[in-house]
Amino acid sequence: MTAPITTAAVPPAGAVFPKKHYLNDGTTIRSWLLTHDHKRIAILYLVAVIIALFLGGVFAMVIRLELLTPGPTIIEALTYNRMFTLHGLVMIFMFMIPVIPAVFGNFFLPIMLGAKDVAFPKWNLTSWYVYIFGSALMLWGLITGGADTGWTFYTPYSTTTTTNIAPVMLGVFIIGFSSILTGLNFIVTIHTLRAPGVTWFKMPLFIWAVYATSIIQVLATPVLGLTTLLVAAEHTFGFGFFDPARGGDPILFQHLFWFYSHPAVYIMVLPSMGVISEVICAVARKNIFGYKMIAMSSLGIAFVGFFAWGHHLFTSGQSAFDAGAFAAISMLVGVFTAIKVFNWVGTLYKGAIAFTAPFAYVCGFLFFLVFGGMTGVALATVSLDVHWQDTYFVVAHFHFIMVGAVIMGFLAALHYWFPKMFGRKYPENWALLAAGLIVLGFNATFIPQFLLGNAGMPRRYYEYPERFTALNVASTAGASLLAFGFVIIAIYLAIALRYGEVAGRNPWGSRGYEWDVPSPPPTENFDKVPVFTRGPHEYHDIPEDLAKVGHAS
Amino acid sequence: MQASAVRKMTPEGWLEPPPLPHHYDTVENHQNALRFGMWLFLGTEVLLFAGIFVGYFVFRTYFPEAFEQAGRHLSLFWGTTNTLLLLTSSLTVAMAHYNAEHGKNRNAFWLLTVSILMGAGFLCVKGIEYHDKFVEAALPGKFFHFTEITAPGGPVFYVVYFFSTGLHALHVIVGMSLLTWVAVRCWRKEFSPTYYSPVENAGLYWHLVDLVWIFLYPLLYLV
Numbered sequence: 055m056t057a058p059i060t061t062a063a064v065p066p067a068g069a070v071f072p073k074k075h076y077l078n079d080g081t082t083i084r085s086w087l088l089t090h091d092h093k094r095i096a097i098l099y100l101v102a103v104i105i106a107l108f109l110g111g112v113f114a115m116v117i118r119l120e121l122l123t124p125g126p127t128i129i130e131a132l133t134y135n136r137m138f139t140l141h142g143l144v145m146i147f148m149f150m151i152p153v154i155p156a157v158f159g160n161f162f163l164p165i166m167l168g169a170k171d172v173a174f175p176k177w178n179l180t181s182w183y184v185y186i187f188g189s190a191l192m193l194w195g196l197i198t199g200g201a202d203t204g205w206t207f208y209t210p211y212s213t214t215t216t217t218n219i220a221p222v223m224l225g226v227f228i229i230g231f232s233s234i235l236t237g238l239n240f241i242v243t244i245h246t247l248r249a250p251g252v253t254w255f256k257m258p259l260f261i262w263a264v265y266a267t268s269i270i271q272v273l274a275t276p277v278l279g280l281t282t283l284l285v286a287a288e289h290t291f292g293f294g295f296f297d298p299a300r301g302g303d304p305i306l307f308q309h310l311f312w313f314y315s316h317p318a319v320y321i322m323v324l325p326s327m328g329v330i331s332e333v334i335c336a337v338a339r340k341n342i343f344g345y346k347m348i349a350m351s352s353l354g355i356a357f358v359g360f361f362a363w364g365h366h367l368f369t370s371g372q373s374a375f376d377a378g379a380f381a382a383i384s385m386l387v388g389v390f391t392a393i394k395v396f397n398w399v400g401t402l403y404k405g406a407i408a409f410t411a412p413f414a415y416v417c418g419f420l421f422f423l424v425f426g427g428m429t430g431v432a433l434a435t436v437s438l439d440v441h442w443q444d445t446y447f448v449v450a451h452f453h454f455i456m457v458g459a460v461i462m463g464f465l466a467a468l469h470y471w472f473p474k475m476f477g478r479k480y481p482e483n484w485a486l487l488a489a490g491l492i493v494l495g496f497n498a499t500f501i502p503q504f505l506l507g508n509a510g511m512p513r514r515y516y517e518y519p520e521r522f523t524a525l526n527v528a529s530t531a532g533a534s535l536l537a538f539g540f541v542i543i544a545i546y547l548a549i550a551l552r553y554g555e556v557a558g559r560n561p562w563g564s565r566g567y568e569w570d571v572p573s574p575p576p577t578e579n580f581d582k583v584p585v586f587t588r589g590p591h592e593y594h595d596i597p598e599d600l601a602k603v604g605h606a607s
Numbered sequence: 608m609q610a611s612a613v614r615k616m617t618p619e620g621w622l623e624p625p626p627l628p629h630h631y632d633t634v635e636n637h638q639n640a641l642r643f644g645m646w647l648f649l650g651t652e653v654l655l656f657a658g659i660f661v662g663y664f665v666f667r668t669y670f671p672e673a674f675e676q677a678g679r680h681l682s683l684f685w686g687t688t689n690t691l692l693l694l695t696s697s698l699t700v701a702m703a704h705y706n707a708e709h710g711k712n713r714n715a716f717w718l719l720t721v722s723i724l725m726g727a728g729f730l731c732v733k734g735i736e737y738h739d740k741f742v743e744a745a746l747p748g749k750f751f752h753f754t755e756i757t758a759p760g761g762p763v764f765y766v767v768y769f770f771s772t773g774l775h776a777l778h779v780i781v782g783m784s785l786l787t788w789v790a791v792r793c794w795r796k797e798f799s800p801t802y803y804s805p806v807e808n809a810g811l812y813w814h815l816v817d818l819v820w821i822f823l824y825p826l827l828y829l830v
Contacts (some may be wrong), residue, residue, distance in 0.1 A: 171628075173640045174640075214775075240638050241643075242644045246643065247630065247631075247636075276658075300751075300763065301670060301778060
């Protein structure tokens with residue numbers, strides 16, 4: 055059934071804030087730091103990733119300011135190298151990997167499955183501490199040791215650099231453990247804690263996306279762990295595993311590294327796709343188009359993603375056959391992604407769309423995903439890649455496809471679920487303004503970088519020829535817009551936390567399972583095990599007063 | 608920690624199982640979740656070792672002669688002794704699991720103790736082997752000064768050797784800690800037909816440690 059539904063969401067009149075909920079069930083610091091409640095752990099993660107986003111953003115702004123002029127601008131060359139290393143590591147390992155699974159996955163996965171908590175709540179809390187400890191070690195190592203290798207740690211530079219990289223490698227290794235714990239917890243939860251009625255094909259699509267992500271986290275992260283240990287050992291003891299002078303092979307490093315780090319791209323982007331599947335139904339007020347296709351394409355991306363790593367090695371002396379095979383497999387990712395895009399657009403078609411901030415981010419997401427994805431297919435073409443390898447074209451491509459998509463997914467999720475998580479609404483007009491600034495700023499930052507890369511500007515260079523000045527200035531201006539948008543969001547969300555209008559159970563009139571519990575949800579989520587009789591994306595038989603439908607009250 | 612309720616001794620001679628965590632509806636479901644979680648974790652361990660196995664095969668292809676020569680310089684006697692120790696300890700762990708499942712906590716305790724001792728024996732033998740290598744200076748990378756390996760690639764073999772067996776030894780230590788923890792709980796008679804998953808999961812981990820060695824032994828010592 056995909057008949058369009060034209061009833062708009064009815065805002066609940068006179069919604070009251072519940073007296074007891076997870077946020078006021080214990081107010082001491084201790085009750086937060088020792089909590090086993092998946093919702094509180096999600097909030098702990100939210101605080102941590104926002105700090106990471108802030109730090110990574112500051113480092114990015116320093117890089118952009120340095121590149122404002124062709125010569126030295128504000129920092130020295132070595133500081134510049136450290137800045138892009140800091141930016142990459144903080145953004146990838148501290149922000150983009152955990153952001154959606156660990157925050158929104160933790161918060162909503164049990165609720166969407168009708169469970170009271172994740173399978174192993176203690177391990178869930180442990181994962182947060184492991185994440186904090188690993189991040190602290192990594193940052194400490196970066197700041198005191200001054201690693202300047204970039205986030206990819208390519209050998210032989212990383213094993214011979216005079217900066218101290220061992221603590222950084224250990225930090226990454228430890229953060230990897232937290233990622234494994236989260237993924238493992240989610241997989242077991244999905245298998246064992248689904249409420250009656252939630253069969254596999256009645257799971258919300260967000261769950262499918264998180265499930266696919268978790269598989270990658272569990273299977274790929276250990277290989278990165280081993281690789282970081284090898285690099286740390288080699289740098290410290292001079293083992294020569296990756297050193298040709300002692301019989302080692304630096305290309306082996308690239309294989310091991312990208313075996314994790316390519317699938318890691320899907321750890322970042324798949325959960326965002328899940329968020330979009332949830333939001334798009336609620337804003338279009340229509341059943342999701344092609345539920346099974348979207349669910350299965352998540353698994354398809356996870357599977358194919360494991361066999362695409364070789365496209366990072368096109369210029370590393372790979373055989374022509376290998377290059378061709380990896381190129382073809384990489385393009386398959388585009389097929390699965392296109393399936394999703396068609397289904398999302400099919401969902402929007404003839405829907406009764408409410409142009410809210412989450413929808414603005416959905417639009418941004420679709421644009422970045424399609425544009426970034428198409429440039430990805432172009433980059434997977436070996437003959438083209440040889441020209442673009444290590445240029446700003448690659449930088450712009452992966453910022454579009456993973457950063458753009460993750461930021462859009464994160465902000466869509468934050469706005470869509472803000473009323474559920476904190477029980478209050480955010481100001482819609484400010485949110486739309488900020489969304490506009492962010493989508494515009496993101497484009498203004500990275501479209502010039504596509505052009506720069508195509509004109510031959512290499513990545514990670516401290517200086518550039520005069521003729522690239524205009525585009526670099528444009529890019530820095532775009533980054534400033536982007537930062538400005540984030541500042542606006544931070545301000546209005548902070549105000550809304552306290553003074554926002556009370557949201558009530560279901561301000562969007564959404565059919566997602568999570569909207570059946572009060573906002574904010576009680577500590578136990580449900581009074582008794584809920585029974586779901588409908589699908590999670592069904593809008594064809596909406597009850598008259600959707601806001602009052604629920605299980606626990 | 609909030610004082611957990613004191614668990615009573617049942618007439619059968621074991622403690623009653625700990626209360627079911629609030630978010631599970633049945634004991635079976637909880638046990639399934641724990642078991643499934645352990646299997647997934649073992650999956651991550653397999654992938655961790657997979658990286659070093661890839662390294663082994665890559666470098667064996669590059670330097671077949673050095674790998675052959677170096678393999679012959681490893682002590683077949685100690686390697687085989689260790690294989691026997693570890694395989695036997697896996698058997699006693701499996702027997703401990705069986706006994707715990709049937710509430711025979713004391714038997715399980717002694718079987719686990721024997722397994723832990725065999726694990727310790729394994730580490731001692733490994734220590735002897737490492738010592739010999741240090742004496743010969745058959746060491747990784749820049750520390751390699753072993754003259755009997757004439758073919759190029761000797762230093763790389765010892766990186767693979769020390770890294771893989773070192774990582775494995777680390778897992779032996781972790782496994783022994785886990786076994787000690789469940790052995791103590793066996794002594795307290797905590798396990799029964801309805802509650803024995805800690806023994807099962809610690810045992811699964813030990814079997815993985817064993818399994819990794821089953822691959823390392825032929826690749827390093829025999830081939």
